[in-house]
Structure formats: C-alpha cells, structure tokens
Amino acid sequence: MKKIVILAAAILGTAALLSGCAGKKEGPAAAETTKAESSSAETTKAQDTSSAASEKDTFTVGFDQDFPPMGFVGDNGEYTGFDLDLAKEVADRLGKKFVAQPIAWDAKDMELESGNIDCIWNGFTINGREDGYTWTKPYMANRQVFVVAKDSGIKTLADLSGKVVEVQADSSAEAALKDNDTLAKTFKTLQTTPDYNTAFMDLEMGAVNCVAMDEIVAAYQIQQRKSDFVILDEALAAEEYGVGFKKGNDGLRDKVQEQLEAMAADGTLKTVSEKWFGKDVTTIGK
Template sequence: MKKSYLLFTLIILLISVTACSNKKTTDDTYGEGNEEKSTFTVGFDQDFPPMGFVGDDGEFTGFDLDLAAEVAKRLDFELVLQPIAWDAKDMELKSGNIDCIWNGFTITGREDNYTWTDAYMSNKQVFVVKEDSDIKTFADLAGKSIVAQADSSAEAALSERQDLVDTFGDYIKAADYNMALMDLQSGAVDAVAMDYIVAGYHIEKKKADFVILDESLASEGYGVGFLLGNEELRDKVQTTLEEMADDGTLEKISTTWFGKDITTIKK
C-alpha cells in the first residue's frame, strides 16, 4: 500500500513539473509580464544594401538593421534578424515567422495592406544606367533591356506605366538587386529600375560606374510594416523611433550610412 501511494505521488509530481516547464506565458507577448526577454523578429531582404545585407565579415548589417537593433535595445527585446525571400514576405508575416518587415519597405501603394509606422525616410523609384550609356531620358529606354526586382516597388511603379513598359525591348524580373546590377555592369541589360537610395549607395559607397536618370517613376516613403491590426507593437516601435529622433540617434545612424541625416521623423 505504501509503495502504491509513493508511486502515485511521484507520478503526480512528475506531471506537475512537466506542465510547468512546458507552460508558455501568453500575457503581453511583447514584453511586460514575461519573465524571459521577448523576441522581436525582423524580416528583411539580405541583398538590399544599404538597408539590409551581408557585410564583408559575413554578418548581417545595414541602416534599417541598425535602427531595428536600437529599437529592440530600448524596448528590452531580443532582436532576431530573419532574412526572407522578398516575394514571400506576406506569407512570412501572416504565418508569424516574423513580427515586421523592415528593409526599405515602401508604404506607397500598400497603405491598406499592413499596419505601418510613419515614414522614416523618403525615396523614389528611378532608372540606373552605366556611366557611358547613351540612355539619358525615359524616351531613350525604347528598345532596351530593362530589369526590376520581382515584387518590388519599382515593379509596382512600372505596372502603373504600361505605356513606358510597352516601349522596352525586353523587361526582366530579377530575384534581387545585386543580380540586376551585376547584369548591368556586365552589359547583359541596359538599365535597372530601382530605389534611389539603394542606387545612390552603390554609386557613392561602392564607386560603381553608374548614373541615375533625372526623371523618376514614383515618390514614396519607407516605413516599418506589421501584420494588419497589430497596432500594439507598431505603437511601441513608432514611439521609440520618435524618441530616437528627439535625442539625435536617428541623425547619428543616418550620418554613419549616408553622410547626412536623410530621415523624416523629426523632433
């Protein structure tokens, strides 16, 4: 009888310990109430310098990733950097694999698809050509080979300019901008439709022999995109970005990457 009682007690204790060890805290997913530090998983395109990319040391780096790291630090979150295929970003967000998309993510045209922070940077979609190219205006793109990243803002901008696209000799979709710019450098294509900020980085920082056409396809703003309805996390990030603008941190990070403050959240 004693043995049976002891065995029964041990079983109950084992079940209790297992239940406690497996229990997950569900109150306030993003911080308060959790004993362990909450994660903040940022989805980004790892081939999109200077916003997010793989540095020479093999580590993830970039302007947006520096912003995300500072936000996570101030909110006492554990930052998780999650590279994603850009055309799979919606699936990654809806499945919960990432908490936000933060990587030169254009608000314009997507206003109703995500819950957004305010724009923290202005941008525009442009064409990039080689320095010695005879392409100077949109009219000169007629009959030429043009490339844009699949599911990018440049592709979206071009979808609104079918009259222009119809003049192209060939219109190609690339997996990422690094591949597109390598094709431009080699002469495989004549022009790349892409973000002005990214193009400027390649020209200024990497000394690429490219130029940006004066005409632009569209103006836009970069923001941090969250799953539609996730206002709680968006508000925390927005408030923190405003604090970083107030104390000069946004300006400092921007100057590190671009030589000046080009952010649009002002104190």
C-alpha cells in the same frame, strides 16, 4: 394506466418542443446576431494576436539580405545595414532580443502572416501598400529611379524605348512600372531578378540596359562598386519608407513608433543616418 402514460409522453414532447423553440433563433435577427458574434470573435482574436506579438521577448525583423545599405551581409559575414541598426536600437530600448531574419522578398507576406517575423523593415515602401499592413509613420523619403551605364547614351526616359529593363521581383519599382504601363510598353523587355546584386551584375555585363530601383540603394551601390553607372534625372515615382506589421498588430507598431520618435528627439536617428549616408535623410519630426 395506458392513458396516463400517453398523456405524460405528450406533456414531455410539448415541453421539449417549447424548449427547442425558445433556444433557437430564426430569420434576419438570428443572422445579424451570428454575424455580430463572429465579428466580435475576430476582433478579440486580432487583439489577442497583437497583444501576444507585442509582449514577446524577441523582436524578429524580416529583411532582404541583398539590399544594401538597408540590410545586407557585411564583409565580416554579419548582417548589417541602416534599417537593421535602427531596428536593433528599437529592440534594445524595448528590452527585447533583436533577431535579424533574412527572407525571400517575394515571400515576405507569407513570413509575416505565419508569424515567422514580427515586421518587415528593409526599405519597405508604404505607397501602394497602405491597406495591406499596419504601418509606422514614414521615417524616410525615397524615389524609384533608373540606373544606366554612363556611356550607354541613355539620358531620358524616352531613350529607354527598345531597351531591356530589369527590376527586383515584387519590388516597388516593378509595381510602379505596372502602374505606368505606357512607359513599360516602350521597353524591349521588362524582366525581374531575385535581388539587386544580381541586377547590377547584369548591368555590368551588358545583359540589361537599365535597372529600375530605389534611389537610396542605387546611390549606395554606385558608390560602393565604383562603377561607371549614373542615375537618370527623371524619376519613376516618389515614395516613403515605413515599418510594416501584420494587419491589426497595433500594439507592437505603437511601441516601435514611440521609440522611433524618441530616437528622433534624442538625435539617434540622425547619428545612424550620418553613419550610412553622410547626412540625415530621416523624416520623423521634420
């Protein structure tokens, strides 16, 4: 009887061992399988996220509320601007409720990654950020320029030597000056500010000698403020604006792109542009 028990235990142990060996993969082949499964899971997750975002009933646009004429607080206390007008029209055409969500510009990536916003649409420069977001095609061309007081005596980039220059934190102008380190090193100081309204007040008070910023916004600010400011002829960088989505959110991007192209074809982009700029500055379909 004892021998039978021992034999049975041995058979069961062997079976368990064989079962374990059959279910376990080892070596390079196992590593590749695990890697492939992980990659597949990540792709599926990204696709699910993209699909969920594109099917929501709302379209939440992140923007800097101190960035006229692209997005800002109007005299009536409501959010308004060229980009917000375009975004609202897109939302209407998609049958979604439009939500204008002001954000701190240097926290835009966190807002996008967390899902608090569906996209960044606010004079958002594509150049230098191509790999960080899923983008629409460019809808407007722009330049980074320098704004100075008319009587400052500053006429060229060389005249900025020894001067105090201000930019918005985490802006395209700041990035362009980091890329042009040779020029930036000639300044007395390159300092940042949270928004361009503050930058213009600093310029008006003489706290800074120059503001580096988007030409589209600079021209609008100068016109609205009726200030004795001028834009230097020499530009810092040329760039293009686009709508930025979380990386991998192709589904919602494609729907927005489709509507932008339809708006270009039926003249809506031109109409909205003329409202804000007096001319058509858009580039889709051109």
